[in-house]
Amino acid sequence: MANLLKAKLLRKSYKVSNNPFKERYLEVLKGVSFSINPGQTLAIVGESGSGKSTLARILVGAEKPDSGELLFNGNDILKNKHFAWYKDIRMVFQNPRTSFNPRATIAQILAESLLNAKADNSMQIKYKIAETLEMVGLRPEYADRYPHTFSGGQRQRIAIARALMLNPKIIVADEPVSALDVSVQAQIINLLLDLQEKLQLAYIFISHDLGLVQHFSDKVLVMNKGIQEEYGPVGQVFSQPQSQYTQKLLAASAGYKRKITE
Ligand SMILES: Nc1ncnc2c1ncn2[C@@H]1O[C@H](COP(=O)(O)OP(=O)(O)OP(=O)(O)O)[C@@H](O)[C@H]1O
Ligand SMILES: [Mg+2]
Structure with missing residues (x-):
């Protein structure tokens, strides 16, 4: 095979x-x-x-x-x-500070990859965002917040969520x-x-x-x-x-x- x-x-x-x-x-x-x-x-x-x-x-x-x-x-x-x-095949970058558009909400950041692929209606998108945030250990309510309101570790979780939106292999x-603190590194590796x-x-x-x-x-x-x-x-x-x-x-x-x- x-x-x-x-x-x-x-x-x-x-x-x-x-x-x-x-x-x-x-x-x-x-x-x-x-x-x-x-x-x-x-x-x-x-x-x-x-x-x-x-x-x-x-x-x-x-x-x-x-x-x-x-x-x-x-x-x-x-x-x-x-x-x-x-x-x-999706990418997660090193620096969670510079990899997001600061004026977009988490929902917009996550939806972007779906919209590029012309998928789904808005209810499905909302559901997918909530589901993916939960998958990376974040609360679905976070979708309405902006990147600067999160810690480095949380931002790297968001970056992983973004990479997961299209169900990559x-x-x-x-x-x-x-770029993360040692204790946060372990959490992200475990995730x-x-x-x-x-x-x-x-x-x-x-x-x-x-x-x-x-x-x-x-x-x-x-x-x-x-x-x-x-x-x-x-x-x-x-x-x-x-x-x-x-x-x-x-x-x-x-x-x-x-x-x-x-
Ligand atoms: N667009 C480009 N134009 C010219 N040289 C480039 C370009 N992109 C990368 N390079 C060069 O290619 C080489 C490899 O770079 P690359 O970023 O892949 O290394 P790396 O192994 O990721 O290094 P690091 O561990 O520092 O991240 C370097 O010498 C770099 O300067
Ligand atoms: Mg490099």
Whole structure:
């Protein structure tokens, strides 16, 4: 059976010089491949600038790769323009402060994704909003409030609710808890785990926190300046890292140090 999502040798470069006599390109992704199935979590790790967010943007259709394939349930979604995969792969961003329009109510923010997809009448929309807010542990009455009236953790719950509105199969979360207080981080991670179990969601989870990655993920993809250094089950990659880069990354992480001296 086909994987839920399979990426094959994705490549991306950006033009970094506009001088027509001396065009320069920066290769940000140099051939990235992975697969993920329902209910699984794939973590993407690597130093700053290694291409993680670029990969995330490609997965949600915000950017196009230069080459490579992306198969959703076996459908080539880069070639098949009519295939509405944007409903199935949704994004949650790092910073819950800047990711909302401050003049829109929570109801408007959540309804936006539905209206884009031309779905449902207004009663159904209201019901869906209430149901989704409850799913992320917020009260349905919050729908009438504005983003600035919520805490960082609550706002990240709203961001997750927004991602859930179209019943996606995959959520791409780009450092979803790194802007939050440690105690709030744990609550959001637990929420994500609950939702995963309930909805059989697959997560593509970008994080610098290797302790969290180890706890939260099934597979891990290690990126180094656009190169796929390593990819495999998280237990295997973390206990027997094959590349020097992964070894260094792990050694720099306090959680790992604690684990290997135990
Ligand atoms: N639109 C763009 N034009 C030119 N260069 C870009 C563009 N977007 C990203 N880059 C470059 O691509 C590289 C990878 O960036 P990316 O944001 O994917 O890294 P990252 O792994 O997410 O880093 P971080 O951990 O800091 O978030 C960086 O060198 C960045 O400057
Ligand atoms: Mg990034």
